[in-house]
Amino acid sequence: MAQHDETVKRQPLEPLAAEEIERAYGILTDERDVGEESLCIKIELAEPSKDALEAYDADGTVPDRRARIVIRDGADRRTLEAVVSLTDETVVSWEHVEDAQPSIAIEEFIACEETVKANAEWQAAVERRGVENTDRAMVDPWSVGHEFVPESVDRSKRLAHGLSFLRPSEDAGDEGYAKPLTGIHTFVDLDRMEVVEVVDYGPPDEDEPLPPREMAYREDDVDLRDDLAPYNVDQPDGPSWTVDGHELEWQGWHMRVGWTQREGVVLYDIGYEDDGEVRSIIDRASCAEMSVPYGTTDINDRFKNAMDVGEYNIGRLAKSLTNGCDCLGHMHYWDAVMNTAEGEPNVLENAICLHEEDNGTLWERSDWRTGSDEVRRRRRLVVSFVAAVGNYDYIFNWYFYQDASIEVEVRLTGIDSVSAVGPDEDPAGYGELVAPQLNGPIHQHFFNFRLDMNVDDGPNTLYRVENQQVPSGPDGLDPMSEADGRTHNPGGNAFYANREKLTSEAQAKDLIDSLKGRYWQVENPTAENSLGKPTGYRLMPGDNVAAAVQDDSSVMKRSGFIKYHLWATPFRENERYPAGRYPNQHPGGAGLPAWTEADRSVEREDLVLWYTLGVNHVTRPEDWPILPAQVYSFKLQPANFFDESPAIDVPPQHAIEGQDVPGHGHGSCEGETEAEADADD
Incomplete structure (x- = not known):
């Protein structure tokens, strides 16, 4: 059949357009019997292999444009998965997935x-x-x-x-x-x-x-406050980013913004421009799964364990975002093109929001001897979406900073999942009263982020880094010493950053330890900065919590990724979701626990990090009726990726605003005082 020009011209990672979704379902139903009353659960881009993407980047070879389709044939109780070639207009693969329940539409x-x-x-x-x-x-x-x-x-x-x-x-x-x-x-x-x-x-x-x-x-x-003055974000010259379709550039950052029904926002080809060269950091990043176990023994709540990504398709539950409510300032929006249960296109307008925001001080230096003063404001780029999952609302923010760091943040808001109790009943411990006779059971939220790392085009190796004390006294040993392996630590103050190479999947399974300052560093052993150090990026944990459920619980069997905060695997095309392809009603054991049983090497590999961000929620009346946003995040920071701070060239405010303030960068940062404002009036 003839190829469609639009399909050929699209970048290989571009999400499916509405006409492609419609055409893909038409190709499938023309060739295969999907059942008269079947539900089309999902139609989305079947992403090309890494080899195909490398060929495209190298010489422009366009890979086959394909759609992956999941069907639930309710009449015959079958789950069907197909791959359709939009380029050749034919069904490439057709599979009856035994004993699998797709996500609920x-x-x-x-x-x-x-x-x-x-x-x-x-x-x-x-x-x-x-x-x-x-x-x-x-x-x-x-x-x-x-x-x-x-x-x-x-x-x-x-x-x-x-x-x-x-x-x-x-x-x-x-x-x-x-x-x-x-x-x-x-x-x-x-x-x-x-x-x-x-x-x-x-x-x-x-x-x-x-x-x-x-x-x-x-x-x-509600009786609203009447003493809050307007706060407006004004960008008279527009934003600092450039957007071309789904390609995004901002302050050295380069990436592609994509979408899947299952994950919501997906970011591809994240890199940073250095001396005119875009250096790779991450090939693909997304929230790949969630697990929300409830800890109460009460028969009415103990079953609750929502896996909102794999069981519900969190992208399908996203909302249309609104300027001034979900974001402030100059906005750019991307629509999310998905499908209905009938296989027809469904366009969610403004599903992804892009904006800039001021974020305090980036760096500052005040010299008391000379009186000189340099200050730079920190600005960050925000790529975000919001999903309303029943009673809960989840806000996912991907922050990009001018110092080449990345922050991944989740905000939890909405309405607590509650149950009724008797007028004299106090569920303290397994839950808390949020209002009279209204119990908010204790629960946890776990978000697993899949980070397909590619620091400086790989290969990559993983290290655990944490503080290590040196024994004190005249015979204190210092393993950092290369002379005789022995030194004195009479003051007891010596400590160093211990680096341990994690060479296998079993070694890489790890928990946070904030008391030791533990973080993990991904390095490229074949690339160095000017100091002779391997280039790398650190994964810096923020607030987190261990899973409180037992190892033999149904929760741990079905969402085993919550057992560790960090997992690492060598890249495999078919290892995309940490609880497996079809977690809905699955008895457990799929995904990361199954893959890592082989204990494969993760040294000098195409390395994938899986970071589990945990939230402990002991409810309180201040959570009711709407939970004020609870904020949790982790960061990725460059480590020897550059020769010096990449933020040193950020201009001061007066230079950005075109003001002539000689001498130092702080002059225009002095805002108008209340007295000056009164005088202006």
Whole structure:
């Protein structure tokens, strides 16, 4: 068949366009029987291999443009995965994936709620709690996991676990999370879209089954502060970045901004321009999986363990971002082109936001002898998206700084997952009261970031670096000494940065240790800076937490990546997701735990780092009704990548603003005083 010019011209990592999604599904359904009532779970770019991308960069050889399609044939209870060539307009591969459940589609969420609300047994359970109008209820379909399914329910079916809440009215805009209908558990066969079992453990208190208060947080429902002055970000000359399609350049940074339904934002070919050459740092970066285990023993909450990337497609749950609300200043947006369950294109406008923001001081030097003063403001570039996953909202920010460092940040906000308790019940320990009769169970959030490292075009080697004390006294040993291996440490003050090469996957499995200042460094042993040091980047942990669940728990079996904060593997094309391709209802063991059993070498390899960022959430009333954003991050910093600070050439404010302030860079940083402002008035 004839090739489409648009397909041939697109950069190989460009996300699928709307017409490509439509065409890919048409090619598949023309050649294969996907079933009359099947759901198209996902259509997205089948990314070219690294060899194909290298050939494209070297001589312009355009790789085959392909789409990966996941189908759920509910009638025959089959999960089908296909790869379609858009270049040749044919089906390249077709696979029935045995015993696999793909992620739950948003259309299934909607249909599941309707199915539950039409069920007479569920209606009776709701009415037993004194609710006369069951139309006011809402149902959130949770993934069922594997072990927390009633024995009477067939686990081989495609299932959802419905939790119910009561809205204050039938208005579709009203949320009911303040009044959970605790005790009602509804299991739904999503393939047949029918209720298979309703379990009712009863309300926590027969006389007062529902918490007494509603929730108020919207603008019209709250008495707002009236003493907050406007704060506007003005960029009269526009932004400092350049954008060409999905290519982005800013302050030495070069990258491509992409998107998948599963991961949301994906960043490709991250590099930094140095002396006119763009030096590679990361080939591909994304949040590859999540796990949110709840720690309570309560039968109504203990099953909760959402894997929002693999089970729900967090990119599919992204929201359209708004200038002035989600971002400030000059914006650039990218749309996310995805698909409906019917295989048709679905465009989410403004899914990715790009903006710059001031971030305090970049560097400063004040010399008391000469009175000279140099100050530089730090500016950062932000690439972000926001996903609304049921009650929680997650904000993912990728920050790029002028000192060539990267910060990966997650902000957690939205509404706590809550359950009702009796009027005299205090769940302290396994949960905390956030409002009268409303319990917020203890839980954790784990985000696993996949960083396909490529420092200076590789190969790369991994080191653990941490503080090491030297024994004190006249016979104190100093392993850093190359003379006789012995030195004195009479003051007991000596310590050094110990470097340990991690040569295998087993060695690389590691936990943070902030008390030792532990970090990990990726180096290229074949590239050096002018000081003769291998070029590298450090992964610097921020706040983190160990997984509190037992090793033999269902949570650890299914999301084993949470056991360690750091994993390292040699790159393999098919090793993309740390809990495996299809974690929904999977019994566990897939992904990183399975791959690393081989204990492969990670020395002088095409190295992939997997960093698990953990959050411990002991709830509190200050979290209610909306959780103020909880902020967690980690950083990547250059280490011997440059010969000196890459931020030394950032101009002072007066130079940026075109002001003539001779002598030093601090003059224009002195803002207008209140007295001067009054005088201007």
